[in-house]
Amino acid sequence: MTQYLLAIQQPDDPTDPEPQRPDDETLARIMRDVEQVRTDMRDAGVWVFSGGLAAAASATVVRTRGDEVLLTDGPYAEGKEHIGGLTILDCADLDEALHWAGRLSRAIHPLPVEVRPFQ
Amino acid sequence: MSTAEVFAAEYGRCVATLTRLLGDIDLAEEAVADAFAVAVEHWAGGVPPNPGGWIVTTARRRAIDRIRRERAREPKEGDAVRLLDDTGPDEDHGPIEDDRLRMLFTCCHPALAAPARVALTLRLLGGLEVPAIARAFLTAEPTIAQRIVRAKVKIRDARIPYRVPRAADLPDRLASVLAVIYLISTEGHTGTTDPTRPDLAAEALRLARLVADLMPDEPEALGLLALLLLTEARRPARVADDGSLVRLDDQDRSAWDAAMIAEGHELVRRCLRRDRPGRYQLQAAINAVHTDAARAQDTDWTQILALYDQLAVLDPGPVVALNRAVALAEVHGPAAGLAVVDTLDAPRYHLLDAVRADLLDRLGRHDEAGAARAEALGKTDNPAERALLRDAGRRPRHVRKSSRGL
Structure with a gap:
């Protein structure tokens, strides 16, 4: 078995603490659909962990330079998209992981899902 | 049959079988290369009756020896254990479990970049060397080599499975396999620089036949085989003695390969009876109409x-x-x-x-x-x-x- 990271890529403006969100009704439907996929993942015995992340603007980057630990406000990667949520699955192979990523992408349409194996 | 002919005919099958036995494409390629090197020495007096089987057996023994040596140096658990405990290759596969078909689906996996699928298929199933693939697609050799290496690393790290996909995924995945074969064939008939590359056309035909034989209920697989047969059948009339191309109108139709055309027409009729048309079946049908005309003006x-x-x-x-x-x-x-x-x-x-x-x-x-x-x-x-x-x-x-x- 191999563990896979399913990372939801979410467009946002890292300087905006309140990134644009879909309207409440759409959001409620998305949450319900995502919860259903999660339940199905659990029932299939592949689910390890999942969760949604706060806005990328809430991130802090930590790095060591010399003896000093430096903190920087904001996400590490610059760009218009950041990980908005993640799921970790334990699957037999990539095809199984891609099947669940497909289910998830339908639930969060039109956001893309990046699938990446753990070492 | 020469060793080179055995290589052309059996390389893909041998690498595919060894990949199943060893669980690793690189190990499989190495083992098969070793076995062909041994074959060159041993077959001086003549090629054995089942050369493919000979290569697989030799490659497997070589791989086991190599793994034993490495384990003696550095004992560790791993895939090799499975190989050593395996008492013999299990020959009892249904037709759909053909190793080359598994390899084809793995090489053409949609999680790989499209150019990598083509290069990998030609390398692993066709046994083509990197320079030949690079020439065919007007691409630098290091680029092709890198594409192949990266694709193999992804297959291993992301665990792209080595099997024919389950029924629910089959239509999409088969479409990807057929597209790769079609692309190889196209390059074989009107190459980017060479007028024709018979080696690529022959490889495409071989792969199309393999898929059609093993998946006879897929009309598009039959359609692609028919299309490639009807195209290949005209090759003898397509190029003049001076190397120039001859238009369909001007071709000497008696030079067309009648057996290939007959087989292509029979496949098109089988597709028509299925009545599930697709792009390859329709292209094959168009080519069937062309090849049905005794003279161009009868089309x-x-x-x-x-x-x-x-x-x-x-x-x-x-x-x-x-x-x-x-x-x-x-x-x-x-x-x-x-x-x-x-x-x-x-x-x-x-x-x-x-x-x-x-x-x-x-x-x-x-x-x-x-x-x-x-x-x-x-x-x-x-x-x-x-x-x-x-x-x-x-x-x-x-x-x-x-x-x-x-």
């Missing part, structure tokens, strides 16, 4: 136009639209064809200008035809196609009948 263009109408629904791209316009010109006259051609938007497609030129010639608009032909010449590097265009300029006449019509 049933009305039927070809009807088939292109169907194909255009499945494939709305400019290539099909252009070929449909050619058929339209044959049925309703060059002005009708030209009216359609002038609506197409494919600025880099040289055949569009070539077809325009021929239609303009037929309407007596020779100056405009000359300009269109010059446009076409600026867009293709294939020397044989260029020669054909220049020749058409000197000797205005009929249009090339389809993109696969040579």
